[in-house]
Amino acid sequence: MSNEYTSAEMMTVTAAKALENGMTCFVGIGLPSEAANLARLTHAPDVVLIYESGTLQTKPEVLPLSIGDGELCESALTTVSVPEMFRYWLQGGKVDVGFLGTAQIDRYCNLNTTLIGDYQSPKVRLPGGGGAPEIATSAGEVFITLKHSKRTFVNDVDFITTLGFGRDGKARDGVPNIGRGPTRVITDLCVMKPDPETKELVVVSLHPGVTRDDVIEATGWEIRFAEQLETTPTPDARELEVLRDLKARTERKHAGEA
Amino acid sequence: MSNEYTSAEMMTVTAAKALENGMTCFVGIGLPSEAANLARLTHAPDVVLIYESGTLQTKPEVLPLSIGDGELCESALTTVSVPEMFRYWLQGGKVDVGFLGTAQIDRYCNLNTTLIGDYQSPKVRLPGGGGAPEIATSAGEVFITLKHSKRTFVNDVDFITTLGFGRDGKARDGVPNIGRGPTRVITDLCVMKPDPETKELVVVSLHPGVTRDDVIEATGWEIRFAEQLETTPTPDARELEVLRDLKARTERKHAGEA
């Protein structure tokens, strides 16, 4: 197996590495789910994955298409009702990290999954908040992963579905019983973290082969870079193998062949 | 089998007859439990018995000593958590009748199971409210059964643990989402019902062989009698047989012989 990889694979592997073994992770569908399961199948076998469908500590063989595929329940330690999931497990403070995707993000990590345009007559109606608004505030911290582009990294989100740090970076200040919020954003180009003071996103690591200009061009605001800018470690052979196997298994299953 | 019976048996059989087939009944321990199970084993096979331990639609072979004996769970349709029992099933309005006992009762059916004397330095400390305060207000109606004596039928309860109709008979008036409250009280001497207007308890039926004076002497206030005073039907042979079998089975089991 060669060590060549796509930028999408780079993103997933990097996102997976953010999860530490033993963490409890409330997993969003799509990219976060892919990354979280890769983590579980590689360096973090005891990471605890929780999906909003009520499946606690699940270990799916293939990636779920929906947040509630049968696979999630069959491989879970137990499955609770959805009210219990949100009340006891999320709001109850049992989740270390929420792992989210988004349609739009701004410099303060506010997420928009509601709509493009005006609320009353939207240009594009998106699915909505789902679990994200409370995952973002009740989880200990939040990881975000999405593809980097001017369409997604915007100067102002059209709507704050889910709080990062607010329009001014201060929206968590003084709020009781709230998590730390987003602590890293992983894209196909780089890794970003909020500035400890201002909470504005700062690029801390560029993926191999990616330039500052690549990131600048794909970001809808004047993006800042850390003084000590690092290079993201490349995926190793095993990570790529496990990821590709997982995706192949998943594709076969969802096409109805497995 | 002879048709002779004790006054305790008369009370239980009469209390049992109050339950109609198909009713859902939230059952208090002790006399109510005995009556409710007798009803289930005689004229009301489809009466649904619910205990606060979370056992839904239970059909115990022997009477439980506690509200949560294993027998209740093993013979239940399903067993839910105690929060669910009180939230979904009682407060959610699924209970037709609450069946309660008490230590003290007054003319407006207020119940005291908290203490005799003063709250801060009680003469006798009783067990407390348990499920009764909300059973009495959330169930569609309430049946009460207890032995008749001046010690239990008092002019003023020392403490209103559980609402009947308040100290003035008007405490349910205008309260939203509240049940009808007590609709009958069954003792070893008679059956009483609240006056439709004033809510004061009125004797509507005397058990065979019981005189008005018997009731007057056992009641701590000037008890009223209905104009059309009836005689309570006597237990029939089958009712007595089933009740005695049930109690004998229960005694053997609780003595550890079964």
Add this chain to the structure above:
Amino acid sequence: MAEFLSLHDAVARYVEDGATVAMEGFTHLIPFAAGHEIIRQGKRDLTLIRMTPDLVYDQLIGAGCAKKLIFSWGGNPGVGSLHRLRDAVEKGWPHKVEIFEHSHAAMACAFEAGAAGLPLAVLRGYVGSELPSVNDQIKYIECPFTGERLAAVPSVRPDVSLVHAQKADRKGNVLVEGIIGVQKEAILAAGKSIVTVEEVVDDLEAGPNACVIPGWAIDAIAVAEKGAYPSYAHGYYPRDNRFYKEWDAIARDRDAFQTWLDDNVYNAGGQA
């Protein structure tokens, strides 16, 4: 006490034009057969409640049954948009649908509160979100013990709820197993409830703490084999993920959708 009815008769009896209707099943056990029956009977002006509208409400909205939608995530899971929902919201086709939008946490708590007979649900929610600015059904209370401000939403109390479950016994007691979502809450919170089941059995064979809903808490039970297809019924058949993907193309186009509806709902008798 649950009455065994045909799905046609259950829907005809309990789902009225203008009613508030919850059809639940979180990805699992989505009551598609019941939804199709509502479409076939031409019900109108419904207020539809569902955490995840999914394809079933895409179909009801596209068929013109809905006036309002109360929801928290309106997508085709893992695939993309609900195009019929979008067409209604963005273009008003077949007519405008008013939306009341929540988060999952709030909707889940609102179902819980509805089952619990309360008028409101209280949660630590919506902090920093702009959803409260577009949904006047989100308010606040202050905790009398700590002073903390907490979100409040009205409880969900539908006129009628419809859910699908694996099986009922002959007394009408129902077992829901696997991902149980808010099915129990939907039934207990509703004025009337209809449960479709894969089969009727002598014995539910349920564990002591399984999710069993007593027959006396249900109004109607209708047998609907594969009644959750293309979603799934744990222990019976898997989710047809392929159909969920195919739906994207069907629903994108008004004509394709109409044709699909004709073929699979209107002209499919009670078996769609």
Add this chain to the structure above:
Amino acid sequence: MAEFLSLHDAVARYVEDGATVAMEGFTHLIPFAAGHEIIRQGKRDLTLIRMTPDLVYDQLIGAGCAKKLIFSWGGNPGVGSLHRLRDAVEKGWPHKVEIFEHSHAAMACAFEAGAAGLPLAVLRGYVGSELPSVNDQIKYIECPFTGERLAAVPSVRPDVSLVHAQKADRKGNVLVEGIIGVQKEAILAAGKSIVTVEEVVDDLEAGPNACVIPGWAIDAIAVAEKGAYPSYAHGYYPRDNRFYKEWDAIARDRDAFQTWLDDNVYNAGGQA
């Protein structure tokens, strides 16, 4: 992440003098072994929370461990009084115990709210009862949607909760089966939690929706065979109803109680 400890070490590590302690189990699975260990270790000034104090708290109170009691029904079920509780409340022996008294509905909701991370529980409760006049922990909120006045009580959030369960697997995941009471809520609401179990097994063999508490939500697990005796463990041993009746005579008399405590707790090692 649950650590397997001896009951002695678990109690020594997590139960501090002055702590707020919940020991739950609604009639079923009452953690008697854990209670006896607390007595043996001479813990003092505990605030004890339990819906139904039962014999276990009668013993703790009689042994002088308790400063406060938060409860909703304090009797010997089906038998009569808890005489040690009464002696403390009525006569101040071995010392006065302050009581905060609720209804079951309020306590159950308070455990639920504690597990849910909320500061308060809201219920339709205490209407017409005089309990609010003697318990200042009962307050009210107004529903912002309907104007209805509803009762509010502080959520239960103990420093440490102790419960007994049937079994744990080797990762520390715990199965509670049968009458599950508020055990899950007690654990999730607590700062620290100790679960005693009848046995440790390879596989819990639990149904998909059984009451399973993950090991990472528990601090310590200790094996305590017959740890719920004289209450019961569904599937293991029945309730010793005879002992509950005998307790009445033991607890009525201070000397008889002391003797019982010496024989069955203080001088019974870790096996009482």
